[in-house]
Amino acid sequence: MKKSKDPFEIAFEEQDESPPESPTGPDENEAQTPLTLDVSGDDDISNNLRPAVPSTSAAASIPVGTAGPTGKSKEEDEEEEEENMDVELGKLPSSGDPDKTAIMQTILSQFTEGQMSRYESFRRSGFQKSNMKRLLTSITGSAKISMPMTIVVSGIAKMFVGELVETARIVMAERKESGPIRPCHMREAYRRLKLEGKIPKRSVPRLFR
């Protein structure tokens, strides 16, 4: 997995125009308690988070300061050359409300290594536009697949994967199993989503697989 922690930190720093150093200790601790509930997925992480906060925030602020200028130029290049949604890292500002982005910044500054890596994968992962376009063309049979349509379908598909994985994790928690997700969990997750009606039903059953 990629290691770059900086683009995230830099994106938020850039957009808020605030000094790289995180706010003073007491403020963080106050703000932190309600936030850890949102952030932590596992109990382990939330327990480790509190004692680790001062050290991670200190550690996080230092690389941001030094990597700032180079990170910024990279962001600009990405924005101008690439079309993909990686750019949202640099975008973030005006349309969102300042409260939300401030909260996000606080949360992100307190992420552990593992959390940051997972969050980065979450933000950066996506279906390749070219692949999705080819797939849509083959399904529809027509050649006119516009770029916004590709973007929309990719977004929908990604969120669907998210629902699948999250439901599979819930299934695993109920069965008190751990480790990587296995196909049996995935099938159960799919079955539950079907019951919830989140899967489009085929009016004509699929005959030949």
Next chain:
Amino acid sequence: MNASAGLSSKVRVGSSQPPESSFKRKRGFFQKDLQHMMYGFGDDPNPLPETVALVEDVVLEYVTDMVHKAQDTASKRGKLLTEDFLFLIRKDSPKLNRCTELLSMNEELKQARKAFEVDEEKLSSIE
């Protein structure tokens, strides 16, 4: 063994669609993307290959069914438009919000790129 298994699972002949372009999906079409995505959503850093393969099948089927449903609503109008997909997910507000966000971001990027090109032209004309 591989050839017959590959053919039966990859070429969808049963649906009432016009002949597809020569697009035969090999195994692991979305594999790399899916691995990162699944990790991002909560799976292991290295998801099991069989799980990834299953998710790929599920997603492909999901997208296919979505497109067919969108085409059903689009057939009344004629062309398949982005709005048809948005209509499909209208009840699912997280997806709908995300899609509108993506579309507006795309617009912003387009405007930004256009502005950048105009600036470049100005610069080159000055020099």
